[in-house]
Amino acid sequence: MPGTFITVEGIDGCGKSTQLSILARKLREQGIDVVETVEPGGTLAGREIRAILLDPRQHALNARTELLLYFASRAQNCAEVIAPALARGATVLCDRFTDSTIVYQGAGRGVDEATIRQLHQIACGSLYPDLTLLIDIDLETSLARALARNAENATRETRLEEESHAFFERVRDGYQRLARAEPERVQVIDGRASIEVVAERIWSVVTHR
Ligand code: ADP
Numbered sequence: 267m268p269g270t271f272i273t274v275e276g277i278d279g280c281g282k283s284t285q286l287s288i289l290a291r292k293l294r295e296q297g298i299d300v301v302e303t304v305e306p307g308g309t310l311a312g313r314e315i316r317a318i319l320l321d322p323r324q325h326a327l328n329a330r331t332e333l334l335l336y337f338a339s340r341a342q343n344c345a346e347v348i349a350p351a352l353a354r355g356a357t358v359l360c361d362r363f364t365d366s367t368i369v370y371q372g373a374g375r376g377v378d379e380a381t382i383r384q385l386h387q388i389a390c391g392s393l394y395p396d397l398t399l400l401i402d403i404d405l406e407t408s409l410a411r412a413l414a415r416n417a418e419n420a421t422r423e424t425r426l427e428e429e430s431h432a433f434f435e436r437v438r439d440g441y442q443r444l445a446r447a448e449p450e451r452v453q454v455i456d457g458r459a460s461i462e463v464v465a466e467r468i469w470s471v472v473t474h475r
Pocket residue numbers: 276277278279280281282283284285411412414415457459460461462464
């Protein structure tokens with residue numbers, strides 16, 4: 267694929283979406299064709315799947331159902347948005363991707379990683395990010411930000427945020443393991459600074475590439 271595929275990862279409230287829009291703006295200022303997308307979501311079908319996944323009334327959602335829904339959203343996003351954009355040479359910025367499934371459903375819920383990788387192959391084929399920006403921040407700050415933002419937006423997307431502290435500890439450890447396993451692709455960005463400072467850290471990693 268002639269384009270560049272960049273994903274942004276990290277625990278809820280770490281600042282992913284804020285940083286993704288800043289990065290998109292800076293890249294566009296350089297004349298780069300940028301496509302922004304998000305998981306779960308990114309397409310009409312994806313947004314409907316997202317509504318089920320994040321609805322707090324869905325507390326009975328089975329771990330396998332949840333896993334398949336994340337990949338259903340991702341399959342549509344790959345086919346409809348990501349692959350066509352990469353094929354025309356665009357830079358795709360995706361807020362979360364399969365790494366989120368590896369850490370939330372894998373490390374968090376105990377689904378084995380081989381199953382997740384198999385599903386990735388089925389849903390996305392060989393589509394993998396060229397670069398992943400992992401925004402690292404302590405759990406307390408991150409979850410407090412996510413809760414404050416959700417209260418402000420009066421969102422109903424709170425199912426995951428009702429998970430236990432231990433769940434998010436496993437998720438954060440899972441991200442750190444991923445970064446150790448693939449240090450070239452997964453670049454860890456210290457997220458404990460102002461929005462502007464974190465954006466500069468990201469910009470220096472991206473321009474270095
Ligand atoms: P995510 O997409 O990772 O869940 P957001 O970008 O939505 O995170 O940020 C969560 C909340 O924290 C938002 O209200 C945002 O304005 C705020 N925020 C983001 N980055 C920072 C930062 N570096 N310092 C303080 N607040 C931040």
